[in-house]
Amino acid sequence: MGTVQHSLFPYLDECLSTPLTEREKHLVKILELIQIEKFVPVTANRQWLGRPIKEREAIARAFVAKAVLNYQHTSSLRNALLSTPNLRVICGFTKRGDVVSESTFSRAFAEYAEVGLGGIVHDFLVEENLGTELIGHISRDATAIVGREKPAKKIKAVKVARKKGRPAKDEIREPAEPKRLDVQRGQTAEEAIAGLPVVCDRGIKKNAKGYTETWNGFKLHLDVNDFGVPISALLTSASVHDSQAAIPLMKLTSGKVTYCYDLMDAAYDAAQIWDQSRELGHVPIIDKNPRGKEVVPMAPHEAVRYNERTAAERCNSRLKEEFGGRSVMVRGADKVMLHLMFGVLALSADQLLKVAGC
Numbered sequence: 001m002g003t004v005q006h007s008l009f010p011y012l013d014e015c016l017s018t019p020l021t022e023r024e025k026h027l028v029k030i031l032e033l034i035q036i037e038k039f040v041p042v043t044a045n046r047q048w049l050g051r052p053i054k055e056r057e058a059i060a061r062a063f064v065a066k067a068v069l070n071y072q073h074t075s076s077l078r079n080a081l082l083s084t085p086n087l088r089v090i091c092g093f094t095k096r097g098d099v100v101s102e103s104t105f106s107r108a109f110a111e112y113a114e115v116g117l118g119g120i121v122h123d124f125l126v127e128e129n130l131g132t133e134l135i136g137h138i139s140r141d142a143t144a145i146v147g148r149e150k151p152a153k154k155i156k157a158v159k160v161a162r163k164k165g166r167p168a169k170d171e172i173r174e175p176a177e178p179k180r181l182d183v184q185r186g187q188t189a190e191e192a193i194a195g196l197p198v199v200c201d202r203g204i205k206k207n208a209k210g211y212t213e214t215w216n217g218f219k220l221h222l223d224v225n226d227f228g229v230p231i232s233a234l235l236t237s238a239s240v241h242d243s244q245a246a247i248p249l250m251k252l253t254s255g256k257v258t259y260c261y262d263l264m265d266a267a268y269d270a271a272q273i274w275d276q277s278r279e280l281g282h283v284p285i286i287d288k289n290p291r292g293k294e295v296v297p298m299a300p301h302e303a304v305r306y307n308e309r310t311a312a313e314r315c316n317s318r319l320k321e322e323f324g325g326r327s328v329m330v331r332g333a334d335k336v337m338l339h340l341m342f343g344v345l346a347l348s349a350d351q352l353l354k355v356a357g358c
Contacts, residue, residue: 016086024086027068029358030349031090034125036060041115055100058092059108060117065091067346072327074105113334118341119233122348126231126256129352135259137305138231138282139224139312140249140268142242143320144203145235145340147217149331152199180244181272189251196236196244198333203238218333220325220340221245223253224312229351230344231257235337242267247276254280261285263309315347323347 012020012028020028037057065087066077081088081099093099100108112118167173184192204214219240223232232252234245246268253259262277262284269289277284285302288295298306319325323343330339 012089016089018086020086023069024090026350026353027065027087028090029353030068030346031061031064033349033352034064034121034345036064036117036121036345037092039117039121039124041111041117054092055098056108056111058098059100059105060112062091062093062105063109063112063342064346067323067342068350070322070324070327072324073329074102074109078102078105109330109335109338113332113338116334116338118338118345122230122233122341122345123256125345125348125352126229130225130229130231130257133257135225135231135257137226137261137263137308137311138253138259139263139309140221140246141224141265141309141312141316142219142221142245142267143316143325144205144213144215144238145218145220145325145328145336146215147200147238147331147336148329149200149216151201151216151238154201179272181247181270184247185272185276189248189255192248192251193234196234196240196248198235199237200331200333201237201239217328218336219245220316220319221249222312222315222344223249224315225257225259226308226311227351227355228311228315228318229348229355230315233337233341233344235333235340243270243273246270246273250276250280250282254282261305263306263312265309266290319343319347 037060040056040060042053062077062081071077078099081091081093082096088099200217202214202216203219204212207213215238217238219236219238221234221236222230224230232249234249236245250262260283262282264286266287266289269286274284285306323346325340325343328336328339330336
């Protein structure tokens with residue numbers, strides 16, 4: 001950031017017709033920290049027939065700018081690029097005629113979604129800036145993501161009623177199907193994630209005031225550190241219970257950073273999750289689910305640490321209000337995830353800059 005402030009900003013001010021605004025300087029810092037252009041995929045077809053790689057790099061930077069500036073539509077981003085010379089140069093389009101059409105933006109977005117560009121860049125950002133740090137708490141939470149497609153129809157599996165009581169002599173019964181949490185314990189993070197549904201469907205939850213809310217779409221599950229920087233992100237169907245993503249996220253985050261405590265609310269109160277956290281060398285602090293019984297309150301020192309879990313709630317709120325989490329205009333889990341990951345990237349870089357005092 002020192003190089004950006006002392007070398008890049010003066011250079012840009014000399015090259016541009018108007019000085020950079022504070023908002024534009026902040027965008028430059030975020031783009032320089034993320035460096036998404038280094039990860040833009042190159043395909044054989046594009047080398048011979050398609051768009052130049054420099055153009056694809058500029059498009060990727062523009063999508064990050066869309067999240068930072070909180071534009072709801074790609075058309076709004078494109079209009080801003082056409083009308084704002086500074087923004088155009090920052091993203092990598094030399095002149096007004098270089099700004100591509102909306103359809104080209106859409107094709108590039110589909111390419112990035114296919115290869116999971118957002119996740120690749122975010123993993124690098126976390127490893128580069130936090131890989132050697134000791135993190136105190138990882139706060140785990142999920143948030144509703146409203147989709148723009150019809151929810152998939154649920155196909156109810158026909159369940160054969162199991163006979164009650166002990167089996168008769170020589171009677172052979174099929175073993176009960178293992179629970180997903182038990183299966184996840186013996187899987188890698190990638191295998192467990194692959195077993196989670198990602199189709200658009202209907203979700204239901206109780207809000208902070210106790211009222212029931214429903215939505216069509218997805219759930220974004222986040223692991224967040226003490227300073228509100230997302231470490232891992234996972235997208236599932238809206239109907240997936242929060243606890244089903246806990247073990248994959250735990251394993252995913254443990255492979256990226258070193259941390260001490262797992263902080264989760266009562267939705268994650270399951271024996272398998274407690275055991276997995278301890279097995280990975282962490283201390284689980286999970287709010288107890290009463291399940292109709294009296295609950296022993298947390299010890300005072302645990303309650304103090306549990307209050308740090310608000311970092312995840314603030315992160316979810318910022319993602320939705322400031323970085324495009326509420327404006328999902330694409331269809332399909334891969335594209336929805338990429339849209340959200342551009343916001344997660346922008347949010348992560350913004351928080352890292354705040355922590356560094358830049």
